[in-house]
Amino acid sequence: MTTHSRPAPPASPDIAVAQAGTGAEATGPDTPLVLDLDGSLIRCDLLHETALAYVRRNPLRIFVLARWLLEGRAAVKRKLAERVSVDVDFLPVNEELAAFATEAKANGRTVVLATAADVFLASAIARRFPFIDKVVASDGVTNIKGAAKADKLAELYPDGFAYAGDSAADLAVWRRAKSVVIVEARGSVERDARQAGPVEAVFPRKSVARAFAKAARPHQWAKNALVFAPLILGGHLADPAAWVNALIAFVAISILASTTYLLNDLFDLPEDRLHWSKRHRPLASGRLPVLYAIAALPVGFLLSFGLGALIGAIAVVILLAYLLLTVAYSMSLKRQPILDAFTLAVLFTLRLGLGITAAQVVVSPWLLVFSMFLFSSLSFAKRHTEIERMATLGERKVAGRGYLSSDGPLILAMGVSSGLAAVMIMVLYLINDAFQAGLYQNSVWLWAFPPVLFLWIGRIWLLCQRGELNDDPVAFAVRDRASVALGAVMAAAFLAAWFGLGA
Incomplete structure (x- = not known):
């Protein structure tokens, strides 16, 4: 098991620590401050994290976990602690509670970490925080939670202690404590905790619903507008x-995409916490509990495939292919250089396939080939950004990917060439198909497409090379004024061709 002992960074002085309660007057330097770990000092649950990491390597291990559970939760935690590597340096920390504990330590109070997590992991995490004096944790036999934790702390500190916790299981401890510290507890738990004893401090709960909405990434649904392209280009x-x-298809693929984002983030937790921007994602930062994301998966899949069934069997097959390819990407393909970008391009092209099925149109094969080259270019742009950022940070490898910092020039070349190939395919589509289809009143306006596309791809790669591109080019384009303006020019050219302006 890999552990680290890097000290926690000093708390920022402008952190809003807590709402002081009446119990603050009842505690002094002689009253130990006892901190819960899961969901309190760290914004995650070690049992859930280690179980997920164990199953992620091989999903069939879920049956092994079920067998271990028959031996008790303490035994499960010990077995997982022995088999799963946890980088404790990068577990998300509740900085407000850490600042509170740092101040308590400075005032002469003993600070204790009391947790149901296994003592192996708890001790490794405790070394990260210089303010922790003692660790009380599960030992593989006894699960130090609820009443068992309360009895243990009452035995260690008969003159009283202050306890900081977050869950209903902590109520038994709060009732035996001299004062109560409430850490981002649910409303019902906070109400019961306030009745358990004098309240020393309260750390308000953050919105889980807001975190879930952010994790679902609805801004990425702009990509799913591709399902409308076949309808428009097919003359319907x-x-x-x-x-x-097409609208049903859009909602179905959007729900499925959001659900697969959750799945991907669950697979990527360790790597995301090492990433300069992804570490702020709801799951990586601990704002969204792992169990909430896991519970949302079957709901999202049922909704998506149910909507797909309204369109037809082929739509369900396309959605299933999208899901299976996304799972394969999350588990393995994203770590394969070049193949990862190709896979992302296929996922984009599947959106077009879903649109073709939904609208029941016959679309030129040129459109599918164009999609593969265009989205391969954009996928390479995303990877190039990550490679350059890691090179700037002095890292040799991109965390969670198969790229080295030295791969930047190759990915730049492949990305630019793929983008230019997309422009050429657009020209071939216009000459060999669009002008012959008879769908447009004045198809000459369509010649605006290749130069506008060339300018946009050039802008994406110019910003990418300068290090100014968001690591998701599609999301960047939605917010970029120049990109929006170029898109408006293409829309205007399409409408002029459709309605025959100047004919």
Whole structure:
């Protein structure tokens, strides 16, 4: 098991520590401050984290976990602690509680970590925080939680102690404590905790719903607008039934995409916490509990496939292919250089396939080939950004990927060439298909597409090379004024061609 003992960074002086309660007057330097670990000092649950890491390597291990549970929770925690590597340096910390404990230590109070987590992990984490004097934890036989924790602390500190916790299981401890510190507890738990004893401090609960919404990444649904492209290019603009089916397809793929984002973030937890921006994601930062994300997975899948079934069996097959490829990407393909970008391009192209099925149109094969090259280029741009950032930080490898910092020039070349190939395919599509289809009143306006596309791809790669690109080019384009303006020019050119302006 890999552990580290890097000290926690000093708390920022502008952190809003807590709301002081009446119990603050009842505690002095002789009253130990006891901190819970899971969901309190750290913004995650070590049992859930280690179980997820264990199963992530091989999903069939869930049956091994079920067998271990028959031996008791303490035994499960010990077995997981022995088999799973945890980088304790990067577990998300409740900085407000850490600042509170640092101040208590400075005032002469003993600070104790009391947790149901296994003592192996608890001791490793305690070394990260210089203010912790003692560790009380599960030992593989006894699960130090609820009443067992209360009895143990009452035995160690008969003259009283202050306890900082967050869950209903902590109520038994709060009732035996001299004062209560409430750490981001649910409303019902906070109400009961306030009745358990004098309240020393309260750390308000953050919105889990807001964290869940952020983890679902609804801003990424802009990518799913691709399902409307076949309807528009296939000449079904005036077909209400096609629009209804395309809208259902859009909602289905959006729900599935959000659900797979949660799945991917669960797989990526350790790597995301090492990433300069992804460490702020709800799951990586601990704002969204792991169990909430796991519970949302079956709900999201059922909703998505249920909506797909309204369109037809082929739509369900496409959604299933999207899910399976996403799972394969999360588990393995994203760590394979070049193949990872190709996989992302396939996922984008599957959106077009879903749109074709929903609108019941025949679309030129050029569109699918164009999609593969365009989105390969954008995927390479995302990887190039990550490679350059890691090189700037002095890292040789990109965490969770198969790239080295020295791969930057190759990925730049492949990305630019893929983008230019997409422009060429657009020209071939116009010449060999769009102008021959008879769908447009004045198809000459479509010649605006290649130069606008060239300018946009050039802008993406210019900013990428300068290190100014967001690590997701599609999300960047939605917010970038120049990109939006170029998109508006293409939309205007399409409408002019469709309605025959100047014909």
